[in-house]
Amino acid sequence: MKYEHLTIALDMHGCPNRCRHCWLGWGPNAGLGPEDLRFVAEAFRPHTQRLAVYDWYREPDMTGDYRELWQLCGALSTPGEKRDHFELASVPRLARDRDYPQWLRSLGVDVVQLTFFGGEEVTDRMSGRPGAYQDLLTAIDRLLENGLAPRIQVFVNKSNLDQMPFLDQLIDRLALPARCQAMGKEFVFFLHQGSCDGKNRDFYPQWLTPEDLEKIPPRLAAYSLKHWGAADLWEVFGRPEGELVEELLEDPTTQKMAQAEPVLYIDSSFSVYPNFTAPSPHWLLGNLKAPGRSPEENARAALEFYAENRSPGQHAWATVPVGELARCCGDRKSQRLFCKGDYIDYLLGCYLERTQGN
Numbered sequence: 001m002k003y004e005h006l007t008i009a010l011d012m013h014g015c016p017n018r019c020r021h022c023w024l025g026w027g028p029n030a031g032l033g034p035e036d037l038r039f040v041a042e043a044f045r046p047h048t049q050r051l052a053v054y055d056w057y058r059e060p061d062m063t064g065d066y067r068e069l070w071q072l073c074g075a076l077s078t079p080g081e082k083r084d085h086f087e088l089a090s091v092p093r094l095a096r097d098r099d100y101p102q103w104l105r106s107l108g109v110d111v112v113q114l115t116f117f118g119g120e121e122v123t124d125r126m127s128g129r130p131g132a133y134q135d136l137l138t139a140i141d142r143l144l145e146n147g148l149a150p151r152i153q154v155f156v157n158k159s160n161l162d163q164m165p166f167l168d169q170l171i172d173r174l175a176l177p178a179r180c181q182a183m184g185k186e187f188v189f190f191l192h193q194g195s196c197d198g199k200n201r202d203f204y205p206q207w208l209t210p211e212d213l214e215k216i217p218p219r220l221a222a223y224s225l226k227h228w229g230a231a232d233l234w235e236v237f238g239r240p241e242g243e244l245v246e247e248l249l250e251d252p253t254t255q256k257m258a259q260a261e262p263v264l265y266i267d268s269s270f271s272v273y274p275n276f277t278a279p280s281p282h283w284l285l286g287n288l289k290a291p292g293r294s295p296e297e298n299a300r301a302a303l304e305f306y307a308e309n310r311s312p313g314q315h316a317w318a319t320v321p322v323g324e325l326a327r328c329c330g331d332r333k334s335q336r337l338f339c340k341g342d343y344i345d346y347l348l349g350c351y352l353e354r355t356q357g358n
Contacts, residue, residue, distance in 0.1 A: 001047060001300065001303055001304060001307060002046075002047055002048060002049065003047060003048040003049070003260070003261065003262065003303070004048070004049050004050065004260065004261065005048065005049065005050045005051075005052070005261040006044060006047065006048035006050070006051055006052070006261065006262055006264070006303075007051075007052040007054070007261070007262070007263040007264070008040060008041070008044050008051070008052070008053055008054070008263075008264050008266060009053075009054040009055075009056065009057035009263070009264070009265050009266065009275075010032065010036065010037055010040050010053075010054070010055055010056075010057075010266045011027060011030070011032075011056065011057055011058060011265065011266065011267050011268050012030075012031075012032040012033075012036065012037060012055045012056060012069070012268070013029060013030070013031055013032070013055075013056065013059070013062040013063050014027060014028060014029030014030060014031075014058060014059065014062070014268070015029065015058040015059035015062070016029075016059060016062060016090075016092055016129060017059070017127045017128050017129045017132065018127075018128025018129065019115070019126065019127050019128055019199065020125075020126050020127075020128065020199055020200075020202070020203070021117075021126065021155045021194050021199060021200040021203070022058075022198055022199045022200065022278075023194060023195050023197050023198035023199070023200055023277065023278060024057070024058055024198055024278050024279070025198045025199055025278030025279065025280075026199065027058070027267055027268065027279065028268055030268030030269075032268055034068075034069070034072055037053070037055055037069070037072060037073070037076065038072075038076065039288070039295065040053075040266050040270070040288060041053050041076040041077075042295070042296075043288050043295035043296055043298065043299040044264075044299045044303075046296050046299075046300075047296075047299055047300055047303055049078075050078040050081055051076075051077055051078050051081065052077050052078070052081050052082075052083055053073045053076040053077045053083075054073055054083070055069045055070075055072070055073055057265050057275070059090055060085065060088050060089060060090055061089065061090040061093055061100070062090055062093075066090075066093070067103065070107075085104065085107045085108070085109050087109065087110075087111050087112055087113045087151065088112070088113060089104055089109070089112045089139075091114065091132070091135050091136060091139050092135055094112075094135070094138070094139035094142050094143065095134075095135040095138040095139050095142065098142070100142075101142050101143055101145070101146035101148055102146055104148065105146065105147065105148060109148065110148065110149065110185075111148065111149045111150075111151050111185075111188070112139075112143055112148055112149075112150060112151065113150075113151045113152075113153055114136055114139060114140065114150050114151065114152055114153070115127075115136075115152075115153050115154070115155065116133075116136060116152060116153075116154050116167060116170075117154065117155060117160050117163065118154075118160045118162075118163025118164075118166055118167060119133070119163060119166045120133040120134070122160050122163050123136065126155075126160070137174075140174060140176070144179050144180075144183070147183055149180050149183065149185040149186070149187070149188070150176070150180075150187075151188040151189075152171075152176075152188070152189045152190075153189075153190055153191075153192070154167060154189075154190070154191050154192075154220075155192065155193065155194050155200070156191050156192070156193060156208065156216075157193060157203045157206040157207055157208055158206040158207070158208060158209075158212065159203065159206045161208070161212055161215055161216075164191075164215070164216055164217055164220055165217055167220065168217040168219055168220055171187075171189065171219075176189075188223070188227055189220065189223040189224070189227070190223060190224045190227035190228065191216065191220060191221075191223075191224045191236070192224070192228075192236060192237075193207065193208060193237060193337070195277075195342045195345060195346070196338070196342060196343075196345075196346040196349075197277045197278060197345060197346065197349050198277060198278035199278075201346070201349065204336070204346075207336035207337065207338075208237055208336070208337050209240070209335040209336055209337060210240065210335060210337065213233045213234070213237065213337075216233065221233055224236055237337040237339070238337045238338040238339035238340070238342070238343070239337065239338065239339075239340075240334065240335045240336065240337060241330065241331055241334035241335065241336045241337075241338055241343065242331065242332045242333055242334050242335065244326075244330070244338060244340060244343050245326050245330035245331065245332050245334075246332065248322050248323060248325075248326040248330070248343075248344070248347075249323050249326050249327060249330075250323055251321065251322035251323045251326070252321045252322075252323060253321060253322050254317065254318050254319060254320065254321055254322070255317050255318065256309050256314070256317070256318045257274060257276060257306075257309060257313075257314045257317055257318075258306055258307050258308070258309055258314070262274065262303070262306060263275040264285070264302075264306070265279060266288065267279055269287070269289075270287055270288040270289045271284055271285075271286070271287045271288075272284070272285040272286050272287065272288065272299075272302040273285060274306060274311075274314070276313075277313075277345070277349065280313075281312070282311065282312045282313040282352045282356065283311050283312075283313040283314070284311055285302040285303075285305045285306050285311055286298055286299075286301050286302035286305055287302075288302075312352065312356055313348070313352055316348065316351060316352060316355075317348055320351065322344055322347075324351075325344065325347040325348060325350075325351050326347060328347075328350075328351055328354065329347045329350035329351050329354065330347060
């Protein structure tokens with residue numbers, strides 16, 4: 001088996017935060033070295049025509065050698081392979097490394113997404129890191145000083161809904177629309193709940209219900225509608241769970257995850273997962289250091305596992321109809337708001353836990 005294109009991301013250093021919404025969950029911060037990145041790249045190289053290599057999938061640029069690691073990833077990727085830094089950056093580094101914003105610009109980054117949950121106490125608690133809120137404020141200044149626009153996302157549920165008026169006022173206090181406009185850029189802000197998986201699934205009891213939408217300040221609602229291209233907040237936050245259950249009960253469809261150009265996550269123990277939900281035994285494809293085979297053979301076995309939808313999660317998705325997921329795990333009385341696709345993913349996670357354990 002040889003793919004035309006393959007992207008691999010090694011969780012070399014983890015993440016400084018322990019965000020309570022994180023769909024990737026909380027893994028260890030192992031502190032792997034360049035030799036580990038080379039090991040992973042060479043294990044997968046024989047199985048693809050074009051390889052893109054990343055040294056992170058949780059927090060980018062976490063360590064002081066971030067420039068060297070970016071260059072190493074480029075050297076390990078197929079020559080000419082375009083790699084994207086996306087619109088993500090390390091907030092602690094933005095707050096402490098004055099050269100960092102210009103380095104991001106040199107990579108073509110124009111906008112950086114920042115995550116708030118409310119005021120200082122709430123943002124620090126939800127980020128799992130004291131000082132996170134103040135770092136965000138400093139990061140905004142650093143970005144704007146260097147011609148980069150901050151894009152603000154807010155994860156909202158019943159536990160922090162009362163923080164939305166504070167964030168509405170913060171926009172004015174920081175003069176964000178005017179400061180972005182002065183650079184010729186638009187200020188972007190949006191609300192959402194995120195997907196109900198990983199650590200964010202713990203907030204299922206706090207998921208928004210229809211009456212909560214009326215509590216969102218009008219300006220924050222307008223910003224969010226513009227960002228999502230939605231006509232109203234129902235399009236952003238979805239429909240009541242009970243309605244979705246009734247609709248899905250007769251849905252006979254299944255889904256196969258395997259794609260022609262896979263993106264794979266490799267954790268600090270060298271276990272391999274698809275880039276879907278939090279890494280867990282339900283989605284394990286293999287381990288590059290499994291005994292009895294070479295790293296290249298282990299990589300090939302993981303890719304075959306992926307292509308054939310043989311992990312427990314992939315197998316369930318490919319064989320269990322959506323209607324069965326709804327019958328098994330849906331709550332017909334719930335008014336929690338979900339978008340349809342996110343809700344099916346949530347049901348799949350519940351089904352796997354009920355049938356196969358954590």
